[in-house]
Amino acid sequence: xxEKSVVLLNKAIADELAAVHQYMYFHFICDDMGYDLxxxxxxxxxxxxxxxxxxxxxxxxxxxxxxxxxxDQEVQKIHDVQQMLELAAKMEExxxxxxxxxxxxxxxxxDSVSKQLFESLVVDEERHFDQYDTETENLKKFxxxxxxxxSIERSKGRxxxxxxx
Numbered sequence: 001x002x003e004k005s006v007v008l009l010n011k012a013i014a015d016e017l018a019a020v021h022q023y024m025y026f027h028f029i030c031d032d033m034g035y036d037l038x039x040x041x042x043x044x045x046x047x048x049x050x051x052x053x054x055x056x057x058x059x060x061x062x063x064x065x066x067x068x069x070x071x072d073q074e075v076q077k078i079h080d081v082q083q084m085l086e087l088a089a090k091m092e093e094x095x096x097x098x099x100x101x102x103x104x105x106x107x108x109x110x111d112s113v114s115k116q117l118f119e120s121l122v123v124d125e126e127r128h129f130d131q132y133d134t135e136t137e138n139l140k141k142f143x144x145x146x147x148x149x150x151s152i153e154r155s156k157g158r159x160x161x162x163x164x165x
Contacts, residue, residue, distance in 0.1 A: 002063050002106075002109060002110075002111045002114065003065075004105060004106075004109050004111075005059075005063060005106050005109060005111045005114040006060055006063050006065030006066075008102040008105060008106065008114070008118075009056050009059055009060045009063075009065070009114060009117075010056075010060060010065070010067070010068040011098075011102070012052075012056050012095075012098075012099065012102065012118070012121070013053055013056045013057060013060075013067065013068060013069065014068070014070060014071040014072070014073075015071075015095055015098065016049045016050075016052045016053045016056065016095075017053060017069065017070070017071040018071040018073035018091075019045075019046070019049045019091055019095070020046045020049045020050055020053070021071070021073075021075050022073075022075055022076065022087070022088070022091065023042045023043070023045050023046035023049065023088065024042070024043070024046045025075045025076075025077070026038075026039075026042040026078070026084045026088070027039050027040075027042040027043040027046065029078075029079055029084070030042060030081070030084070033079075033081075033147075033151075034150065034151040035081065035147055035150040035151065036150055037150050038081065038084075038085075038135065038150065041131060041132075041135065042084075042088070045088075045128055045131070048124060048128070052121055052124065053069075055117060055121075056117070059113070059114055059117055063111075063114075081139060081147060082136065082139050082140075085132050085135050085136040085139065086132075086136060088128075088132040089129050089132035089133050089136060092125045092126070092128040092129035092132060093125075093129050095121075095125045096122050096125040096126050096129065099118045099119075099121045099122045099125065100118070100119075100122055102118050103115045103116075103118035103119045103122070106118060
């Protein structure tokens with residue numbers, strides 16, 4: 001068995017679980033504030049992170065390891081959109097760095113499949129980072145007008161009877 005790989009895969013599962021919890025919290029808060037586009041981004045990212053958990057868990061089980069579904073990270077109760085986006089970008093950047101290192105460790109331990117899994121996750125994490133970084137730049141560039149536009153879009157949808165109250 002690849003004990004080192006199982007440890008790293010479970011560390012990644014913990015990281016992804018923390019991300020799911022944080023992003024769903026941000027989704028709920030943004031949705032409550034009427035920021036539909038950002039709420040949707042956080043929700044889609046959380047769902048992608050759930051898929052990562054599934055892929056990681058399948059690999060752990062293939063290696064005859066035990067899947068650990070736990071995280072020590074608490075959800076940060078942030079209500080400021082810029083702080084949300086900055087935290088999300090930081091989380092994605094840190095995950096990409098860790099997964100790059102862990103891919104190399106798996107390779108050094110003759111586990112090329114786990115290496116490839118981590119490398120594929122890096123691609124997704126870097127894309128997530130880019131999305132959050134772009135949203136942060138939009139917010140800095142356009143300020144509160146950027147958030148107001150999202151609220152207006154929700155109002156238009158409600159007028160047309162398309163969005164729930």
